[in-house]
Amino acid sequence: MADIEIASLGKLFAGTPALQDITTRFEDGEFIALLGPSGCGKTTLLRLLAGFEMPSSGRLSIGGRDMATATTMVPPEDRNIGFVFQSYALWPHMSVRRNVSYPLEIRKLTKPEIADRTEAALAATGLTAYADRMPSDLSGGQRQRVALARCLVSDPDAVLLDEPLANLDVALRASMQTVFTDFHKRTGATMVYVTHDQAEAMAMADRIAVMDQGRIQQFDTPQTLYERPKNRFVAEFVGRGTVVPVNAVEHRESQLHADVLGTRIAIRSDATTGISHVCLRPENLSISETGDLRAKVARVTYLGGKYLLETVSACGTRLLAETRAKFEVGTQLGLTITTPWAFSED
Amino acid sequence: MSPTLQKGGSRSETRLLSTILLLAICLTLAPVLRLLIEGVTDQGAPSLSRIDTVLAQPATLSALRHSLITAGLGTLVSLVLGSAFAFLVALTDLRAKAALVFCLMIPMMIPPQITALSWTQIMGPSSVLLKTLGIAPPLGAPQPLYSPEGIIFLLGIQHMSIVFLTLRAGLRAIPQDVVEAARISGARGLRTWWQVIMPLTLPSLAAGTAITFVTALGNFGIPAMLGIPAGYVTLPTLVYQKLAGMGTGVLAEVSVLAMLIGAVAVTGILIQRFFQSRQKIHLVGSTSRPLAIPLGAARLPVEALLWAVVFAILVLPMFGLLATSLVPAYGVPLRLDTVTLASWNDVLFRQPVTARAFVNSFSLASGAAVVLMLICLPLAWLMERHPTRLSRLFDSLLDLPYALPGVVLSISMILLLIKLPFTDATLYGTIWIIFLAYLARFFAVMFRPVQASLKQLDPAMAEAAQSVGAGLFQRLRDVILPLSAPAAAAGAILVFLTAFNELTVSALLWSSGTETLGVVIFNLDDSGDTAMASALAMTIVLVVMALMGLIQLVSRRFPKGVVPWQT
Numbered sequence: 001m002a003d004i005e006i007a008s009l010g011k012l013f014a015g016t017p018a019l020q021d022i023t024t025r026f027e028d029g030e031f032i033a034l035l036g037p038s039g040c041g042k043t044t045l046l047r048l049l050a051g052f053e054m055p056s057s058g059r060l061s062i063g064g065r066d067m068a069t070a071t072t073m074v075p076p077e078d079r080n081i082g083f084v085f086q087s088y089a090l091w092p093h094m095s096v097r098r099n100v101s102y103p104l105e106i107r108k109l110t111k112p113e114i115a116d117r118t119e120a121a122l123a124a125t126g127l128t129a130y131a132d133r134m135p136s137d138l139s140g141g142q143r144q145r146v147a148l149a150r151c152l153v154s155d156p157d158a159v160l161l162d163e164p165l166a167n168l169d170v171a172l173r174a175s176m177q178t179v180f181t182d183f184h185k186r187t188g189a190t191m192v193y194v195t196h197d198q199a200e201a202m203a204m205a206d207r208i209a210v211m212d213q214g215r216i217q218q219f220d221t222p223q224t225l226y227e228r229p230k231n232r233f234v235a236e237f238v239g240r241g242t243v244v245p246v247n248a249v250e251h252r253e254s255q256l257h258a259d260v261l262g263t264r265i266a267i268r269s270d271a272t273t274g275i276s277h278v279c280l281r282p283e284n285l286s287i288s289e290t291g292d293l294r295a296k297v298a299r300v301t302y303l304g305g306k307y308l309l310e311t312v313s314a315c316g317t318r319l320l321a322e323t324r325a326k327f328e329v330g331t332q333l334g335l336t337i338t339t340p341w342a343f344s345e346d
Numbered sequence: 347m348s349p350t351l352q353k354g355g356s357r358s359e360t361r362l363l364s365t366i367l368l369l370a371i372c373l374t375l376a377p378v379l380r381l382l383i384e385g386v387t388d389q390g391a392p393s394l395s396r397i398d399t400v401l402a403q404p405a406t407l408s409a410l411r412h413s414l415i416t417a418g419l420g421t422l423v424s425l426v427l428g429s430a431f432a433f434l435v436a437l438t439d440l441r442a443k444a445a446l447v448f449c450l451m452i453p454m455m456i457p458p459q460i461t462a463l464s465w466t467q468i469m470g471p472s473s474v475l476l477k478t479l480g481i482a483p484p485l486g487a488p489q490p491l492y493s494p495e496g497i498i499f500l501l502g503i504q505h506m507s508i509v510f511l512t513l514r515a516g517l518r519a520i521p522q523d524v525v526e527a528a529r530i531s532g533a534r535g536l537r538t539w540w541q542v543i544m545p546l547t548l549p550s551l552a553a554g555t556a557i558t559f560v561t562a563l564g565n566f567g568i569p570a571m572l573g574i575p576a577g578y579v580t581l582p583t584l585v586y587q588k589l590a591g592m593g594t595g596v597l598a599e600v601s602v603l604a605m606l607i608g609a610v611a612v613t614g615i616l617i618q619r620f621f622q623s624r625q626k627i628h629l630v631g632s633t634s635r636p637l638a639i640p641l642g643a644a645r646l647p648v649e650a651l652l653w654a655v656v657f658a659i660l661v662l663p664m665f666g667l668l669a670t671s672l673v674p675a676y677g678v679p680l681r682l683d684t685v686t687l688a689s690w691n692d693v694l695f696r697q698p699v700t701a702r703a704f705v706n707s708f709s710l711a712s713g714a715a716v717v718l719m720l721i722c723l724p725l726a727w728l729m730e731r732h733p734t735r736l737s738r739l740f741d742s743l744l745d746l747p748y749a750l751p752g753v754v755l756s757i758s759m760i761l762l763l764i765k766l767p768f769t770d771a772t773l774y775g776t777i778w779i780i781f782l783a784y785l786a787r788f789f790a791v792m793f794r795p796v797q798a799s800l801k802q803l804d805p806a807m808a809e810a811a812q813s814v815g816a817g818l819f820q821r822l823r824d825v826i827l828p829l830s831a832p833a834a835a836a837g838a839i840l841v842f843l844t845a846f847n848e849l850t851v852s853a854l855l856w857s858s859g860t861e862t863l864g865v866v867i868f869n870l871d872d873s874g875d876t877a878m879a880s881a882l883a884m885t886i887v888l889v890v891m892a893l894m895g896l897i898q899l900v901s902r903r904f905p906k907g908v909v910p911w912q913t
Binding site: 051052075085086087089091092093103107150154160 | 358804810814816817824825828829
């Protein structure tokens with residue numbers, strides 16, 4: 001078990017920055033998700049943590065031990081971390097049991113000890129019945145469980161997961177999420193989980209680092225990310241919402257007020273100066289005949305139990321609202337905005 | 347486990363890479379470099395005077411002319427035969443294609459001296475087969491194959507598989523929709539052929555032609571067996587005759603000849619590279635469904651014709667070889683009362699020289715296969731993982747010792763090893779010079795299949811092992827080796843196959859006691875023991891076909907691109 005300390009970490013690929021000036025800290029036992037669009041640097045950060053890549057600048061330590069700088073690094077095999085690959089990377093020439101016991105053979109444990117711990121890991125992941133099969137005889141979910149068993153068997157300081165559910169179907173993904181969270185609860189290992197699926201990150205992580213263009217844009221709990229985004233990228237990437245500019249921000253009686261889409265409303269923010277935009281999420285918008293904001297329904301999507309309305313306001317802004325009642329395309333609506341979250345954006 | 351900070355990303359891997367890369371460069375490229383130096387210096391000083399002297403000799407010019415004529419026209423024969431087969435096999439709906447392809451590969455795998463021997467057994471006045479059938483020409487009639495035409499014809503047959511393979515690979519890369527698009531635009535019949543298929547296949551056809559020319563140019567077995575009796579000398583046989591007749595005293599002179607062959611060959615290789623790179627541009631795109639043009643009613647006659655050709659160039663000469671090996675003395679017709687296994691018995695069990703050659707060839711071939719596997723496996727993996735400028739350069743040059751004519755490599759090896767630096771010792775005349783020459787020559791044969799399979803290996807396989815704590819050698823042993831074992835095995839069998847009956851390299855490097863099988867067949871035939879030569883040749887053909895069959899049987903387990911005749 002270990003905390004992870006990252007200081008000014010940067011990585012260049014052929015002169016192009018893939019990761020820039022990352023400084024952060026993952027606490028011991030935390031479940032961290034690295035979330036972002038493809039090419040944002042999340043996988044690069046994970047591979048730097050694992051030691052598969054060497055940083056171009058900065059410093060990285062795990063459990064108080066220096067792991068890598070721009071000139072020196074501990075090779076992956078000496079880091080005692082676990083890594084779960086998107087492709088599972090099970091060794092096709094070894095049985096399930098051998099795949100799981102291999103890390104222990106490397107560590108030169110005694111035969112009975114290897115057998116005991118392998119059995120325990122197989123049991124913990126529900127694989128006892130499949131122990132003697134070859135990886136090619138397993139389904140996707142079973143293969144993923146073997147990969148998980150293989151990385152937990154050696155009791156790693158931290159477990160790194162690189163989009164482990166990307167190759168699974170939707171139903172299996174949900175059940176594997178439970179496997180991962182259970183595994184995290186039971187072992188208490190520090191886990192770093194890379195994904196581009198925000199629902200996955202929200203469901204499992206204690207904290208999420210939202211990344212874009214090689215930088216961490218915001219690093220917070222799922223609730224904070226959703227309710228209090230720091231900038232436009234996070235507001236638009238996490239959850240549904242529309243970012244619109246605000247004018248004439250005014251601080252009155254410990255409450256912020258501003259002009260949003262031509263109406264004066266109360267807003268919330270932790271910034272005191274430079275507020276420039278608000279994020280309008282469906283729950284900030286309520287439909288009422290008397291609403292200040294006039295909008296026309298442009299598209300209706302059924303979400304099961306409720307409808308998502310894509311409306312276009314009089315000034316041409318696209319706004320998303322949710323209702324239980326169905327509206328026809330082209331209907332004129334009134335919308336009321338209630339205390340959206342505001343932030344400053346250059 | 348005490349974590350230590352190391353300099354560099356994965357220091358152990360890059361260090362091992364540099365070590366093995368250096369070893370591989372010494373093995374493969376040092377001899378070629380040595381030859382280059384020898385050619386342009388005279389007693390240590392840079393000079394081109396030697397080149398002038400040798401080139402001024404009429405024997406050189408006549409041999410050069412003979413080489414260009416036989417290799418050029420031989421390539422033409424290969425081109426006609428190989429491309430006819432390639433177009434028909436790759437583009438139409440012929441049946442039993444796999445069997446056809448396998449049979450067409452056999453001529454390439456049978457050593458040239460055996461090809462020459464087998465063909466002389468079905469022609470000429472003393473052919474046992476013709477005598478048995480009663481259609482032999484009268485005694486005193488010339489052996490028609492002892493002529494430039496004979497050399498051209500057999501070179502053509504020997505190397506048609508090369509044209510066939512490259513062209514077939516090019517044709518299979520043409521997606522069906524390209525032709526369909528042409529037909530929907532209104533192009534029909536020959537127009538599609540001429541305006542769509544031909545332009546797309548020209549690069550691979552040109553590349554195949556160039557490399558066939560280089561191979562034909564370097565061929566020693568056929569011009570030696572057919573040309574020497576006829577007094578028709580090509581560059582490789584000229585080198586052989588000079589070196590065999592006058593020993594290492596003429597080394598400087600033959601190095602110039604070797605450089606001359608090398609220069610022509612390198613030109614051919616460069617042309618081949620040029621067209622190969624153009625082919626790659628065409629290859630981009632979908633290769634979903636290869637073409638399959640229905641032949642309709644013509645299918646059965648075409649199939650019959652193709653198999654008849656296969657019979658004529660493959661089976662018939664083997665019958666000749668078999669017939670000769672079964673008579674008591676060369677020239678006696680084969681009848682029930684004359685049939686005897688005496689030659690087989692003699693050559694396999696009685697002759698000490700053949701027993702020695704079996705041992706030599708077997709140890710050389712298996713030794714080369716094992717050593718090359720040990721070098722190529724880690725090298726190919728590390729070059730894939732940590733490409734450096736040097737490793738990329740090496741990648742583009744490592745085919746050279748295999749592509750260059752065998753005599754060129756042999757002369758290079760002699761120059762490099764005749765006097766070991768800092769000592770008076772020499773490897774010339776020992777078996778080690780042949781062994782080192784084999785390592786250089788067959789490096790690419792081992793390296794390319796292994797490289798092809800490792801390119802398809804998920805890098806996460808090794809990273810997974812690394813993340814659970816496996817060190818470099820544990821990763822190599824437990825993950826990389828087992829996963830690339832099929833390709834390594836295929837490469838090893840191919841090395842064994844080619845080294846086992848190789849003649850060109852050992853013909854110049856052997857001495858008494860270090861004969862190889864190729865040399866023994868050549869010498870037996872040379873000294874008139876044709877029946878014994880035939881028996882030995884038959885044995886080798888059987889070994890070759892058994893090994894090829896073995897590869898074919900397990901080929902489904904190999905990754906794509908590992909078995910050379912399955913593209």
